[in-house]
Amino acid sequence: MGEHTVTSFDEDLGHIDRLIRDMGDLAGAMVAASTRSLLENDTAMAQRVISDDALMDARQRELDDRAITLIAKRQPMAQDLRRVVGAIRMAADLERIGDLAKNIAKRVSAVGEGAAPRSLSHSIDAMAQMVMAQVGAVIAGYEGRDARGLVQLRDDDRQIDVQYTAVFRELLTYMMEDPRNITACTHLLFCAKNLERIGDHVTNIAENAYYVVTGQQLPLNRPKTDETSVTVEAD
Amino acid sequence: MGEHTVTSFDEDLGHIDRLIRDMGDLAGAMVAASTRSLLENDTAMAQRVISDDALMDARQRELDDRAITLIAKRQPMAQDLRRVVGAIRMAADLERIGDLAKNIAKRVSAVGEGAAPRSLSHSIDAMAQMVMAQVGAVIAGYEGRDARGLVQLRDDDRQIDVQYTAVFRELLTYMMEDPRNITACTHLLFCAKNLERIGDHVTNIAENAYYVVTGQQLPLNRPKTDETSVTVEAD
Numbered sequence: 001m002g003e004h005t006v007t008s009f010d011e012d013l014g015h016i017d018r019l020i021r022d023m024g025d026l027a028g029a030m031v032a033a034s035t036r037s038l039l040e041n042d043t044a045m046a047q048r049v050i051s052d053d054a055l056m057d058a059r060q061r062e063l064d065d066r067a068i069t070l071i072a073k074r075q076p077m078a079q080d081l082r083r084v085v086g087a088i089r090m091a092a093d094l095e096r097i098g099d100l101a102k103n104i105a106k107r108v109s110a111v112g113e114g115a116a117p118r119s120l121s122h123s124i125d126a127m128a129q130m131v132m133a134q135v136g137a138v139i140a141g142y143e144g145r146d147a148r149g150l151v152q153l154r155d156d157d158r159q160i161d162v163q164y165t166a167v168f169r170e171l172l173t174y175m176m177e178d179p180r181n182i183t184a185c186t187h188l189l190f191c192a193k194n195l196e197r198i199g200d201h202v203t204n205i206a207e208n209a210y211y212v213v214t215g216q217q218l219p220l221n222r223p224k225t226d227e228t229s230v231t232v233e234a235d
Numbered sequence: 236m237g238e239h240t241v242t243s244f245d246e247d248l249g250h251i252d253r254l255i256r257d258m259g260d261l262a263g264a265m266v267a268a269s270t271r272s273l274l275e276n277d278t279a280m281a282q283r284v285i286s287d288d289a290l291m292d293a294r295q296r297e298l299d300d301r302a303i304t305l306i307a308k309r310q311p312m313a314q315d316l317r318r319v320v321g322a323i324r325m326a327a328d329l330e331r332i333g334d335l336a337k338n339i340a341k342r343v344s345a346v347g348e349g350a351a352p353r354s355l356s357h358s359i360d361a362m363a364q365m366v367m368a369q370v371g372a373v374i375a376g377y378e379g380r381d382a383r384g385l386v387q388l389r390d391d392d393r394q395i396d397v398q399y400t401a402v403f404r405e406l407l408t409y410m411m412e413d414p415r416n417i418t419a420c421t422h423l424l425f426c427a428k429n430l431e432r433i434g435d436h437v438t439n440i441a442e443n444a445y446y447v448v449t450g451q452q453l454p455l456n457r458p459k460t461d462e463t464s465v466t467v468e469a470d
Contacts, residue, residue, distance in 0.1 A: 071306065072312050072313065081306060081307055082303070085323070088320070088324075089323075092327065172421060175410065182411055183407055186407060186410075189424075
C-alpha cells in the first residue's frame with residue numbers, strides 16, 4: 001500500500017476527530033448555557049440551547065456518514081477500525097449530552113424565577129462546573145491520547161455523584177418545608193439528574209476513548225451512577 | 236466471491252441478530268420484573284433484575300466484539316456494513332434499557348411498601364405495559380424486516396409520553412397533599428421517567444432498524460420526548 005493511501009486514511013480519520021472535538025466543544029457550551037439559563041431564568045438563552053441541539057444532531061449524522069463511508073472505502077483493520085468505531089460511539093454519547101442540556105433548557109420556564117434559594121443555586125452551579133470540566137477533559141484526553149488521564153476521569157465521576165446526592169437531599173428538604181415549592185423543585189431535580197447523567201456519558205466517552213487509545217477495555221465494574229436510590233430511605 | 240464465503244458472512248450476521256434478539260428478550264423481561272418488584276415491593280425480585288444487568292453488559296460486549304471482528308474479517312460493503320453498524324447501535328440502546336430497568340429495581344427499597352395509592356399504581360403499571368409491548372414489537376419489527384411497522388412504533392412512543400405526563404401530574408398532586416409522600420414519590424417519579432426513557436430508546440432502536448432494513452434514514456423531526464417540561468408550569 002502506497003504512502004498516498006495511508007495519508008488519505010489519516011486525513012479522513014483526522015476529519016472525524018475534528019468533528020468529535022467540535023461536538024465536544026458544542027456539548028460543553030450547551031451544558032454551560034443551559035445551567036446559566038436555568039439559574040438566571042434566562043428564557044432567551046434557553047431557547048438558543050434548544051436550537052443548538054439540531055446542530056449537534058446534524059454533526060452526529062455527518063460523523064456517522066463519514067465513518068461508515070470510511071470503513072467501506074478504506075476497509076481499515078485492527079487499531080484503525082477501532083478508532084472509527086470508537087468515534088461513532090463517542091459521537092452518540094456527545095449527542096446524548098446535547099439532548100440532556102436541551103432538556104434542562106426546556107425546563108427553564110417551568111422552574112420560573114427565584115424558585116431556588118441561593119444555597120441550592122450554588123450547589124447546582126457547583127455540580128454544573130464539575131460536569132463542564134469533565135466534558136472538556138475527556139475531549140482533551142482523547143485528543144492527547146492520554147490513557148492515564150482517561151482512567152482518572154472515570155474515577156472523577158464519583159465526585160459528581162456525591163454532589164448530586166447533596167443536591168437531591170437539599171431539594172427534598174426544600175419541598176417538605178413548603179408544598180408550593182414542589183413543582184419547581186421537581187423540575188430542578190430532573191435538571192440535577194440530567195447533569196449527573198451527563199457525567200455518566202463522559203464516563204462512557206472516557207471508556208471508548210481508552211479503548212481507542214490502548215486497544216484494551218477498562219474493567220467492567222465502574223462506579224455506581226446514582227447513590228440516591230440506595231442512600232435515601234423512604235420516610 | 237464464492238458461495239461458501241457468502242454463507243459464512245450470513246452465518247456471522249445471523250449470530251449477531253440472535254444476540255440482538257436475546258438482548259431484546261432480556262430487556263423486556265427486566266422491564267417487566269423491575270416494574271413488578273416496584274409495585275409489589277418485592278426486593279428479592281429487584282435483586283435479580285440488578286444481577287441480570289451484568290448479563291446484559293456481557294452480551295453487549297460479545298456482540299460488539301463479534302461485530303468488529305466481522306467487519307475486520309469480511310470487510311462488508313454497503314448494505315451488509317450498515318447491518319453490522321446498525322446492530323452495534325441497537326445493542327447500545329438495549330444495554331441502556333437494561334441500565335434503566337436496573338435503576339428502577341434499585342429504587343424499590345427506597346420507595347417502600349404501600350407508598351403508591353392504587354390509582355397511581357395502575358397508572359404506572361399501564362405505562363410499563365405500553366413500554367414492554369414496544370420493546371417486544373421493535374425486536375419483532377427488526378427480525379421481520381417490517382419497515383412500516385418500525386415507523387409506526389416511533390409514532391406510538393407519543394402514547395407513552397402522554398401516559399408519563401399523566402403519572403407526573405398525579406405524583407405532584409400526591410406530594411402536595413402530604414409532604415410525607417415526597418421522598419417515596421420522588422423515587423417513583425424517577426421510575427416513571429425511566430420508563431419514558433426506555434420508550435425513547437425503543438424509538439432509537441426503531442430508527443436504526445429502519446436504516447438497516449431500508450438503507451434510508453427516517454426524517455429528523457421526531458416526537459418530543461418529555462411533555463412535562465413544557466406543559467406543567469411552576470406554581
